[in-house]
Amino acid sequence: MLNGKELILATKKYAKECPRSSWGHTLVTLSLLLIALSGTVFAPLLALRIVSSILSGLLVIRFFIIFHDFQHHAILRNNKAADVIMTVFGIYILTPPSIWKRSHDHHHQHNSKLFSADIGSFPIVTKSRFLSMTSRERLGYLVIRHPLTILFGYFSMFIWGMCMRSFLCNPKKHADSLAALLLHAGITVCAWYFLGPVGWLLSVFIPFFIGHAMGAYLFYAQHNFPGVVFKDRCGWTYEGAALESSSYMKMNPFMQWCTGNIGYHHIHHLNCRIPFYALPRAMREIPELQQAKTTSLKWKDIWGCLRLKVWDPETQQMIGFREMAQSSPISLISSSALRSDAL
Template sequence: MVAIQNSSHTLTSETTLRDIIKTIPTTYFEKKPLRAWFSVLFSVIAAGLGYVSIAFAPWYLMPLAWIFTGTALTGWFVIGHDCGHRSFSNKVWVNDLVGHIAFLPLLFPFHGWRFKHDHHHLHTNKMSEDNAWYPFTIEEYEQGKGLVSNVYKLIRTRFWWIGSIIHWGNLHFNAELYPERQRDQVKFSYRLVLAFGAVIIPTLIYTVGLVGLINFFVMPWLVYHFWMSTFTIVHHTMPDIAFKDKEHWHAATDQLTGTVHCDYPAWVEWLCHDINVHIPHHISTGIPSYNLRLAHKCLEENWGEYLYKTKFSWELMKDIGDRCHIYDSEKCYKTFAEVDAANS
C-alpha cells in the first residue's frame, strides 16, 4: 500500500541525498542526552517488567510474557543501533560502551554488526552490495541448489522470521569477512559476546534450570529475532520495490523510494523506539530515533508522493513471502515457482 500525496519537491536524476537532507530542519539531527538516556531508562524498565512477568505469570499467560519481553529487548537493540550510527552521543566511547551493553543480552556483537550495517546504508537495495535481505539472482539460486537454496527458500517464504538468526550467526562471528582495519574491533565484540554467553547461560541453568533458561532467555531471544527479521525484511522488500544493478542505482532515489514506512501496533512502536519510521533513517543515519517521526513529517510535506507507506499485517507478510523471491530486473521479483518451471 503506497500513500500518494502532493509534494513540494520533485525527485529527478539530479537530486542528491544532500538535497533531501536540506528539507529536514537541522534541529532534528541534534543529539539530546536527556532524551537518549530516557530511552535507555524506558527500555530497562520495560525489560525488567517483562522478566518479572515471566517469573510470576501462570503457564497460560507465559507466551504473552515472552512476547512482551522479547519486544522490549528489541528496544535495546534500537538503542544500540543509535550507538552504532553515532546518533546516541557525541562521544565515541559512550556510543561504544552503551552499544555493547545494549547488545550483550541479545548475544549480538556490536562492532561486527555496526560495520556490516553501515555497508547496508551505503548500498541500500543495490545488487551484489547490499547485505540485508538482498534477493538471489537466478544464477545464484541455481548454483546454490541443495542446502543453500533450500535455506534461502525457507527464509523468503513462511520462515522469514528465522532470517535474522541466520544473518546473526553467519556474518558477525568471523573476522575474516571484514577488512583488516576492522578485524580487531570485530574480534573484541564477538569475544565479549562469547564470554558473556559462557557466564550467563550456565548461571541461568544453575539458578533456574533448563526450563528457566528457555523462559528467561531462549523464548524472548526468539521473539527479538522475530521482530528483527520482520522489521528488516519489510524495510526494503515489497513486490514493487526494486533492487538495482550498480549502473542503475541512484543514492537519493533508491534510499527515498526503496525504503518502507510500516505502521505497527502502538505498543510495538513504543517499545522499539519508532525504528519502523524508517525512511528518514535512510536519508540520514544522523537522525536520533526520538526525532524520526518529526523528520518523517518533513519528508511527507516535501517528498510525499515518493514515500512508500504500509501497515503491518499477516497478509502483508504472506504477500512478501509469496512473491518476493528471485531478483528480476524488469518486474522486481520472480517467484520460485516461475523460476523452477522455466528450468524444468
C-alpha cells in the same frame, strides 16, 4: 517538490539530537527491560511470568533500535557512559558492535545495489542469475531467504551469522563476538541450573527468540517488499535507494513504540543521523516523505514480502516462483523450489 540533495538537506534540521530525550528513552527502556526480565523469574503466577517474557522480547527490540541509533551516532555521541551501556547490550543481545557497525554501515552505503546488496543484508540475485546457478547455489540462496531462517534468526542470523561466523573469519578483529558467545553460554547455563528448564525458557529463550525473530523480519521486509527497486551501478543514487528501496511499515502505536519507529525506514535511510524519536515529525512536516512505499505487519503483507525471491530486470520488480515459472522453462527451475512458493 524537493528531490535529490535538496530533500536530504531538508532533513538535516531533524538530525539534531536532544540529549535529554535520548537519555530518557534509553533509561526508561532499559529499566522496563530489567523489570520485565525480573518478572520472568519472580512474578507470583505463571501467566504473569509468560506475559513478562513476551514483553521482554518486545523491549529487546526497542532497546536494540536505541543501540542501532547510537551506532549511527544519531544519539549520545561520544558519551562514555552510553558507550559502556551500548557495548554491553550489544554483546548481551548477540550483536557485537564490531561486526554490526561494519556490516550495517556498508548496508546503508550500498542499499539496493544488486552487486553488493548482500553485505549486511539479505542477498538478492536477478532471475537470470538464479536460473544459471547450480542446485547447490540455489539451495544456499533460498535457505538464507527462507521464512524459517528469519523465524529462527536467534540461531541462524545472530548466534551463527553475527557471532560465530565473524569470529571464525577474523578472531582478532571480532573478539567481542567470542565475548558475546561466552556470555550467552554462561547466561544459558546459569538460567538452566538455578531456574530450571521453565525459568530458562521464560527468562532467556523466549525473549531472545522473539527479539531476534522480529528484528530479522523487520530488516528483511524493510528492503524486500512489493514495489521495491534494485539497481546496478548505473542509475543508483543514495536518495533514490532510500525512497524506492526502503519501506514505510505501518504499525499500531504500541508496535511503533516497541520497534522504536524503525518502520519509518525510508526516512532513516535518507538521513541516518535523525534520532528515532524525531522520525515521525520529519514525515509529518516534509510532504515528499509521505509518498513512501508501504507494508505492514498484517498477515497478507507479511506473506507478500516473504514470497519474493529474485529481481526481474525486465519487469523491474521482485518476483516469486509462480511468476518465474510463467516466464521461464520449468526445467530451468528446480522441481523442489516449485513445490512450494514459501521456499
